[in-house]
Each structure stands twice: as C-alpha cells, then as structure tokens.
Amino acid sequence: MIQSKMKWKFTYRNPEENSAGLPGVTPLTQQLLEKRGIHDAEAADRFLRPSIDQLHDPMLMEGMDRAVARVKEAIASDQSILVFGDYDADGVTSTSVMVEALRKAGADCDFYIPNRFTEGYGPNKEAFQFAYDSGYALIITVDTGIAAMEEATFAKELGIDLIITDHHEVQEVLPDAYAIIHPKTSADYPFQELAGVGVAFKFAHALLGRFPKEFLDLAVIGTIADLVPLKGENRVLASIGLQAISHSTRPGIQALRKVCSIEGDMNEETIGFTIGPRLNAVGRLQDATPAVDLLLSEDLEEADQIATFINQLNQERQKIVAAIAKEAEEMVSVENGEAENVIVVAKEGWNPGVLGIVASKLVRQFDRPAIVLAIDEEKGEAKGSARSIDAFDLFSNCMEIRPRFIHFGGHAQAAGMTLAIDQIDDLRSDLISLAEEKLSDDDYQQVLDIETTVELEDISLKQIEEVNQLRPFGMGNPKPLFHLNHTPKEVRLIGSKKNHLKFQFQSQQSRLDGIAFGMGDLYQQISPQAALDVVGELGINEWNGRKNLQVMIKDLRVKEWQLFDHRGSKHIEKNLIIPPNQTFAAVSFQGEEQAPCDVPVIQAETVEHGDSYDGLLIIDLPKRMSDMTKLLSKLETRKVYVCYHIQESTFLKTWPSRDHFKWFYGMLLKRGRFNLHEEADLLANRKGWDKSMVEFISEVFFELDFVRIKDGIITAESEPSQKDLRESSLYLQREEQLKIERTLYYSTYKELKSWFDQYMNQRFKQVKEEVTNGL
Missing domain, CATH: 3.10.310.30 (Diaminopimelate Epimerase; Chain A, domain 1)
Incomplete structure (x- = not known):
C-alpha cells in the first residue's frame, strides 16, 4: 500500500440519463464543459472558439470617456504624460501597452516603475514630486493605484491630473483622481476580472478608436502571468493572444524566444513558466525598467542584449531562491x-x-x-x-x-x-x-480536484486533442486532472539523478506512458503487478514525428496490500527501503535474530491478534504451512517482504513415489540385506536416484517398523504390520516441507501473490467488518 501525498477530491458526478448531448463533442468533453457551467451549444461554441467579437465595448467602463478626453487634450496641448507602472510581469506589460498606445496616439510620454527595495509597492509622493519637477502634467497608473488615497490627493495639490487604471481589490474609499478606470468600479461593465494589462488594453482600444491587435502579444503575458481567472474576456485575450505572440515580430518577443529556446507555437505554460518568470525576475532583483525597455524596443540587436541580461538576472534569481529556500528548509x-x-x-x-x-x-x-x-x-x-x-x-x-x-x-x-x-x-x-x-x-494536505475517472481504452489521440480545445488552462479553467486505475506493464527510474518515474500502461488496444517527476523515491515501494491509482494531466508527447499519449502524474497511490519478492536475494539491503515514519518488523519462525536493515525481529509464536505493522519482513520459512496462515490471520500489514532463503532444498531433491518405496522393499526382500554406507551411492547411480532419497526411504521404513537398521545394515522385518506411508511422521514432515518450498519459495511471483491474497484479503475484510461494527 502507498498512501497518496495529497487529498483527492472527486468533483464529478455521473451524467444524467436525460442530459442532452452537446453537438460535436464526446461525452467526456461535455462533462468537462458542464463542470465549467457550460450547458448549451451556444455557450460551448463561445467557450471552445474564443473570438474578438466576444469582447465588450471599452467605453462601457466608467471613467473611460473622461480619461480618453483628457489624454487627447494633453496631446493637443503638447503636455507630457507619465505612465506609472508596477514591477511584475503584469505591471511591465501594462506599462508597455499604455506607453505604446499613447505614442501611437501622438503623445509625448515616458514611464516610471518604482523600485521594490527603495520605494515599495504602488504610487508614492516622492515619485509624483519627481514627475511634477520634470514637467509632467498627467500621470496614468497601470496595474496599481486603486489604494493610493494620499498620493492622489498629493498629485492634485501639485496640479497634476491623475488617471488610475487598475484591477486590484477596491477599497471602501476611492482615491480623489481625475478618472478611475477599473472594472469593479464600473457597474455597467459586464466583466470584472481583467488583469492590469487587460485594463490597459481596453484603454488603448478606446484611445485609438480601433481594436489594437498589435498589443495582443503583450496582453497575453500579463493576463496569464498574473493568474487572473481565464474566463470571459480574459479567456479571449489569452486565447487570441497566444496566437499573436506565437507569430509576433516584436523584437522583444523574438529576443525572449531566442534566450528561452522556444520553438513553435507558445501556450499558457510557455508564458507561465518561461516568459513570465523572466520578466518578473527583473523587478525582484533590481529596477524593472529593462523589462519595459525590452518590450518597447524596436531594434532586434538591442532587444537581444536586453533579453540576454534579463535571462542572466533570472538565472541569478533562481540561485538566490535556491539558496534561501535551502536555508529556510533547514530552519x-x-x-x-x-x-x-x-x-x-x-x-x-x-x-x-x-x-x-x-x-x-x-x-x-x-x-x-x-x-x-x-x-x-x-x-x-x-x-x-x-x-x-x-x-x-x-x-x-x-x-x-x-x-x-x-x-x-x-x-x-x-x-x-x-x-x-x-x-x-x-x-x-x-x-x-x-x-x-x-x-x-x-487540512494540511494539498487538494487535487479530479475531473473524472477514465479507462485506459477511452484515452485516445482524438480525445486528448478535443480536451485541449478547452485551453488555455489556468485560474478559473484549470487543466483537467484525470484518475486512472491500471497495473503498469513497466516501471523504471529515469533522469540523470534517477529521481523520476516512468510507467508504461498497456491494454490490448491502448498504450499510455506515465511520467512522475520527483517521485523516484517510490520506486522501491511499488511492487510488481500492483494496481496503481494515478491522478494526472493527459497530454501528447511528440518526438521525432511520433505522437505518444502520456499522463503527467501529480500523485499516486496503491490501495491494495503489496508483496515484495526478495527470495534468495543476497542484496536485500540494497533494494529494501524503509519509508520514514513507518513501523516495520521482521518475523522469524525458526529463531532467527538478525534481519536486513536492522529491522526489529519478532518470533512468530509471540505475535498476538491485532498486531499491526506498516511493513512485515518474513526472514525464514515455517516448519508448517499452518504456522504461516496462523500468522497472517493474526497480524495486520499492508506490505509483505519475503526475504527468506533455503540452505538445503527438499524441493530440488527427488521425491520418492509409492513405486519407489515398493521397488526398494522388494529389492530388500530379495537380497535380504542392504549396506547403506557402501551401496547407497551405487544404487542411486544405477537407478538415477538421489542418495538422499535412498536414505529417506530407509528412514521411513525404519519408523514404520518395516526394516531394522544396525550399523548401516538394513534388513527386512520378518512379520511387519500393515501401515500406510502417511503414518510416518518423517514422510509427513518431508511432504509438508515440500509443500512449503513449492508454495512459498519455488513458486512464481504471481503464484505466491495469489496464495497470500487468500489470507491477506480475508484479514482485511475481517478488519473492515470490525471497524464497521465499532469493535
């Protein structure tokens, strides 16, 4: 048994029988859409095919007409405009969109981003004083400002008009600004979850009087990187923005592609894990100005230089994070x-x-x-x-x-x-x-929201491609997590440090690769033929023109008990991993006192009913099969490690049949005597027997009073009583030992697991009944 590291929350319900099907999608995709609140064909079409016409009129946003008029007035009067931004990815893309839009409209403008370390977050009086001293008549904030009450008042005192564009939570009191453009202060605006760059994009649309498609490659970065819900307008901007950035000729984007080694189309993961972190890294370590300079650059050579610098900053950021994280973990x-x-x-x-x-x-x-x-x-x-x-x-x-x-x-x-x-x-x-x-x-477990359980046969290239129509995934539209129960055909360690797992799941018609990053420590804990429950993201891995189905595993578990086969192994300690915080014991039937990995040894006869261990090592074989079954009926465990070996095998010796006994006794009657010391080897060679078989037959006959043995000379009793071979304790003991070895040692893994299943499953059923009845 392997416990899942996270809490699995199965969020789906079985489809209703009278549920109307959505045209053009599979039942699985319909289930995913319904969970996202999409129940009719029109809504499904809008969700699966985002387009520009789904965006709202920017003039519906309160304050937009007043703000646009003020900017046009500044342009007409040759007044300088300062764009005041923020230092994260949303902030720098918002700043870039606003600056470029203003310049396209003919404005004289520049930008200012506060330093995280010396100025902190948001507008500040010192920066506004600098703007006044520099001759700016209008300040436009992007991705910040909605809480800048004192700063707004200060700007007014200076005689500077302040336009605030923001998306953060609105306070009880709004700043006294010339205009505020914020979805959540606009009762008539249909969508309130825009990112800062989304608000800036809307302003650009209103200012230029047309849809500014040239800013889509910037809008997608801030929208995805700021983790706003990817629904409504955000979904549209992210979806069409990904198409735009994938084909963008903007020097800054081209330079980022180069330093990040991005090939082909970008997706939300490219933005979230590659582009976004690099733009964020600048403001985390220093002034974020280079990030804006990169996005606004019109020269490819200049952009390459800035992108290289930003990439170096990101590498430095990674090292700093790693060093601090290590120190923090140790603390x-x-x-x-x-x-x-x-x-x-x-x-x-x-x-x-x-x-x-x-x-x-x-x-x-x-x-x-x-x-x-x-x-x-x-x-x-x-x-x-x-x-x-x-x-x-x-x-x-x-x-x-x-x-x-x-x-x-x-x-x-x-x-x-x-x-x-x-x-x-x-x-x-x-x-x-x-x-x-x-x-x-x-509550201390991370929660995985599982969309549905899928069968291996239901996973196909077509189905995954259809699920991918729900992209881009993100907040409000999470990448679907699927549950699969299957026994892997193969499990192996991969990676230069052998710290990842790769599974191969296979049925008659389907094959699925499973990748579990960072789970290499579970390799020794997964027994052969164990049915795995895995939760992960379905995807397609393309390599050399071939497309393979795969599941990126987030968590896994094994609900059933497990058998680990180390019979006869001389390297048990190398392959035996005792998980931390788990109780293991080794059981001996024959008085052994040492166990691999210094696991505490208990004697089988001392085990009491109800004893429980996370893992049990069986380090030697019982003398009777009933000893083993008795042990399993008393003890509760989820992992059994068979670690025993045999010094002298009974199973490998020839087992005499009744005809062997009959022939030997007839030979003795005919000859009258047999010298066990001198003739046993000769007889064994001539008959193709084992010498031990000759000795065993002789000892059984002696125990049954069929023969006399003195100084190695065997003679037949003149009037032996009639007895069955099974009346001999030696015969029964050898028969029992043969059964033990055949069942517990020389069996295949599948046979051994099947034998243990009888008793382990019976024990679990008993324990479950006891718990159910409150005992």
Missing part, C-alpha cells in the same frame, strides 16, 4: 516528521524580492502556511511574504492579530507584511494557535 522545526502548523522563518540578508517564491516552495514541501521574512537590523524590522494552504485564510487570520504588524496586506492565499523583529516569535505562536484551533489533520 523549519520538524517533529515526528511534520513541520509546525504554521511556518515562520526569518533571517538577515535575505532578498525581499524573492521571499514569495521561497514561501511557495515551503508550502509545497511541508503542506503548511509559510511566512518568510528578511530582517533589517538597522530598522529593527522584518519584511517579507506569506503563502498559504487552501484551508487557512491567511488574510483573515492575520487580521485577527493585526496589531502584530506595522504593515499588512494581501488575500486568502498570499500576503505581504512588515513587523518589528521582537514580534516574530509571537507572530509564530499566534498563528500556530489559530491553526490548531481551526484546522484538522486533513
């Missing part, structure tokens, strides 16, 4: 194999720009909410980021202890904070207490 207090309910780690010298990534790594590794803080001894403060698990609302719980913080903000799963150094320990204690009060053990 996590672990007892009984588990971390504290909430992780809070802090150290001087950590880069604040990457602490959110480190916190995410800690959450994935330990399944605990995590806060990672960088200590500033001079200020006496600690500043950092937090990430959480689904069951623990980080924002609401931290708000219960709000006085601990100097600054705090965020939402349920992510937050940023500043606090005094002497508050760190109290913060940790408070959050641990809140978690203990509100969470159960199950």
